Amino acid sequence: MPIDNLIYLDNASTTKVDENVLKVYEQTHKDFFANPSSIHKAGQQAKYLLDRSREDILKIFNLYNHQVIYLSGATEANNLAIKGVCFRYKNRGNHLITSSYEHPSVLEAFRQLEKEFGYQVTYLNPNSDGVITKEMVVNAITDKTILVSIMYVNNEIGAINPIKEIGLELAKYPKVIFHTDASQAIGKLNENLDFSSVDLVTISSHKIHGLVGSGILLKKKNLELLPLASGGGQEYNYRSGTEDLPNALATKKAIEIAMKHSKERYEYVSKLADRLINYLKSRPDLYELNLPKEINPYIINFSTITKKSSVVVEALSNNNILVSSVSACHSSKEKGSYVVKALGKEYKIANNTIRVSLDYLNTMEEIEIFISTLEKIIGEIR
């Protein structure tokens, strides 16, 4: 049974699907169900729609030298980008650079390459602003480096990395391929998304009101990847398997909506974030904000000073307010957030973080309820 009156403040985990996206998905299933690889006319029509959607996406991002590869989500996109490059260009070198606060689908891919395939990986720690700088990346480059993968927006504290700048700098190293996981960036930044200097870009659908189980990898045309799934040669041979037209068109729709409204939504969410941040700042006895130097209104991370954050999160959940506790909430294996530790915070703070991830669907009223409920809970629990 669905839960009524939820206040959903966990939008960095996933978002509610947009009705228009869902409509596109359903309608495409009904009207254009043919296999785009079939040579009959329904198949060719489906193929036309699929190719058009790729062009539309590139147009949205003003990209002329990229291709769109439809995949099952950001995890697959990250794996294909990272392993695809490493396996295809293994003769050029065996050194890789990434950051220590990437999503597990990036970190674990690198760890696997390190453990099973003999690559050497440099893990860059963010600076005290929460950011990976161009200089940090350049300093890590060796003559064996073939890949740099740095996320655009960190999912835990919202730190925004200078992706365009890093990309332009890396252009000076023709052997080095640059990948970014932009899952938390699409439609959620107050800056123009310029991927023209980035070789590979991961985009997830369900983080932007699209469907779970779909995502894309933007790839520079002249770049090759070793495919991870062999088969019938679909998606430029980078991802075999019957093309999923309904999901592709739904993803395109989600990107289109997110990008079209990004400015107004950013302004709106900023107001919610301001209110929340001001409140948290007004009670330094209870909370400590874990924010990067440049604040991202979509992700507000703070720690509870007096109470265990996992208990606070559970109490909020019992009040139908959903946030996430980024710290390992299990007393048996408490580690604390390494991202928050990177901001220079002590163990107790890093171990009691709460992440509120906002969205344009949230209202000021919800923020007020969140604030009053939070304070009530902090006062009540032991």
Add this chain to the structure above:
Amino acid sequence: MIKYDYIMVRFGELSTKGKNKKDFISALYLNIKHSLKEFTSLQIETRYDHIYVKLNDEDVNKVVERLKDVSGIQALSLVYKVPNDIEEIKKGALEFIKQVEGKTFKVKVKRGNKRFYMNSEEITRVVAPVILKNTNLKVDVHNPDILLNIEVRDEGTYIFDETIKGAGGYPLGVGGKAMHMLSGGIDSPVAAYLLMKRGITIECIHFASPPYTQEAVIYKLEDLLRKLNRYQPKIRLNIVPFTKIQEAIYDNVPESYCITLMRRMMYRLADKLAKRRNCPVISNGESVGQVASQTLQSIATINEVTNTPIIRPCATLDKLDIIDIAKKIDTYEISIRPYEDCCTIFTPKAPKTSPKLKDVKEFEAKFEWESLINEALNNIDSKFIE
């Protein structure tokens, strides 16, 4: 492949139970019937010394797998039926024994049908040579690998051995009902299983302290009980709201004594619910010495709140042995899901391992807990897992 006609169900310790035997058998009959209810074409027949499951067209392996979980069954025999004709018996015995593993055998004949034209000894003397001639088996009358039983009855001759071990114990239900304290950890489901094996039905009590314990623990408990449904098809789960009691303890009692007081309150609640639900005993997964509240001194101080017998099936088992059983009954993977429960939150750095009753009573006099206990009892959330 020969096609087995019956599964002969042999009783465990109940053969020794004299006048209660009839009740035991009828309980076992009902439990078998319940556990085999999805096999619609089976027939179950009760006799004085065995229960027979007539297979008809059901898959014998699937039925056996199910019966292995039914407590009160000592052994299962697959039975092959042939007409009352010595040539058929010879042929059947040979076919049967070829499918059984072993190096030595003994033929044991029982002639219930006294009108059959050969007596037991004569039958043995013609069957054994056929087996010796056509297989590599040797005779061992003292300690055979295979005891080949041939039973001549009015309706036909039954051929069987005694190879499949059952769950043992007593039929579920004949031992009465226990109020079982279920935390969701590794030990308490194992203890529940051990009770069921002795024929004891359980009803569960769980103490929930939201938000200090997670709501998801309830899903975990239901998953655990669904595993235990193999041994007890319907289990009642009672969730007691424990937050207020826990907070009151935390506010009024020194940290090192919190666990002792908490356990005493839990026992009081379990005791009251046990009486309300006609359970003569309480049971739990405590294992001596495992944690601070399970030292002998702690157990004594905690147990002082009630006269009701407490059964602790895991009391002297090593943790590794408990884990082995948990893996066998498939609850281990569920138990190790990392949720916070009553035992892992509010955990003081140095809990008392030898709490003194005098101190405990002093602390309990300091705050009003009787009303909290009654309030908790009146707000129990109860459901059946089946």
